[in-house]
Amino acid sequence: MEKVIEMKGITKVFPGTIANDNIDFELLRGETHVLLGENGAGKTTLMNILYGLYKQEKGEIYVSGNLVNINTPNDAIKLGIGMVHQHFMLIHNFTVTQNIVLGIEPKKGFKIDMDKAIHDVKEISEKYGFAINPNSVIEDISVGQQQRVEILKALYRGAETLILDEPTAVLTPQEIVELGIIIRNLEKEGKSVILITHKLKEVMSMSDRVTIIRRGKVTGTVKTKETSIDELAELMVGRKVNLTVDKQPAVIRGEILKIENLCANDQRGLPAVDNLNLTVQGGEILGIAGVDGNGQSEFLEVLTGLRKPKSGSITLNGKDIYGKSPRAIMSSGVGHIPEDRHKRGLILDYSLVENSVLGIHKNAPFSKGIVMNYSEIRKHCDGLIREFDVRTPNADVNAQALSGGNQQKLIAAREISKDPELLIAAQPTRGLDVGAIEYIHKRLVGERDKGKAVLLVSLELDEILALSDRIAVMYDGKIVDILDRCDATEKKLGILMAGGTLGETLKGVKDNE
Incomplete structure (x- = not known):
């Protein structure tokens, strides 16, 4: 089968960490290929390089057999590569159609031809089996429908290869099934899909092949039909993982x-x-x-x-x-692990040290009157990072520098530590x-x-x-x-x-x- 994407020897270094270490990856036409790995393993970094958000230090990228130089997302879009990010990039008070055609609106003279835009969006939506109203306002539709708008936005711009970053993280079970149908429809039209995920059930039901990344290196590529959830979990984490929860019967205390x-x-x-x-x-x-x-x-x-x-x-x-x-x-x-880690759980511009005591920063030993005791706060933060295995170069980086999963681990660590x-x-x-x-x-x-x-x-x-x-x-x-x-x-x-x-x-x- 034809290789639509080939990445050879990709290396990307951030201060204090090698995010991608000499990675090889290939994608075939009409396949769904999963990039599987732990939080912070380097999956999203690799795809951000393919989409032009980062530039690799070493390595080459080929699209349909041609060596290419991708410096910006516009370069990627021109090469038929689209990406749907984990946190959607939609304008909430715009309609579905306005979001999809934004920047490349059809014109009638000097004016935007909204009738044509709505017709085009309806046509492409029906072609791929998306049940979505082109006139709905983004803030009034479900998260699952917002994700479809992001996919349609990429398809409208001519994407042949679609990168979906953690596509099922915010979906209900029903929406996950619907997404699986959408992906199969894309395959039938000859599109290729890269899924970045660590949800093993979805890997097994949605993909054709899986490439596993651990700590910046590829540990293997397998055909989905020839593997199992237990094998994938072990390849991903590097040890056997207990996928069931061991617990004794509850002892009720009032x-x-x-x-x-x-x-x-x-x-x-x-x-x-x-x-x-x-x-x-x-x-x-x-x-x-x-x-x-x-x-x-x-x-x-x-x-x-x-x-x-x-x-x-x-x-x-x-x-x-x-x-x-x-x-x-x-x-x-009351301790609270919130559902929206960015809105309610962290101050993204603050360091991990500062985020580790949010809500208890006025308590001893973290504060002496109006003066913060940073040596105690740092000690507390270092303990949480160790105990909950938060993957970070150090405690001084801003929370926004962590992968979504590591941000979540920091919040859980902080809230549980409040006892x-x-x-x-x-x-x-x-x-x-x-x-x-x-x-x-x-x-x-x-x-x-x-x-x-x-x-x-x-x-x-x-x-x-x-x-x-x-x-x-x-x-x-x-x-x-x-x-x-x-x-x-x-x-x-x-x-x-x-x-x-x-x-x-x-x-x-x-x-x-």
């Missing part, structure tokens, strides 16, 4: 969090949390399952003081925390590789075994089922049912997540899963 009749609105003033009732006990992990957009984000914002509730009550160990400030809630014993009574973990393993997921899962179970209450909110059903002792399903702002883990299956949860009820048909019926 009620920690109690929520009664909680109501809150979203940013448009519409009901997002509707008469919600829930208790979380010490010594348990309570998982909240649900399709994205059913009030989970607003619920967590109310719990952590980031959004004012309308009515109801929230108590933590009997103490009223309803409507309190984020600082007051945190001081009451909270209630740990709220929202998408705690989003963007993490299997080795890091194994470690974070172990730490969450460790908090539960210490008698702490853990509230886990995740779009990953596998994660909810693996970690939870009880599972609450959220639909349309309400908790519609709570199942003991031993009674929960993907099938039952799927019915509840779609707004159904577990009627007589499911009683006594053994599920296939």
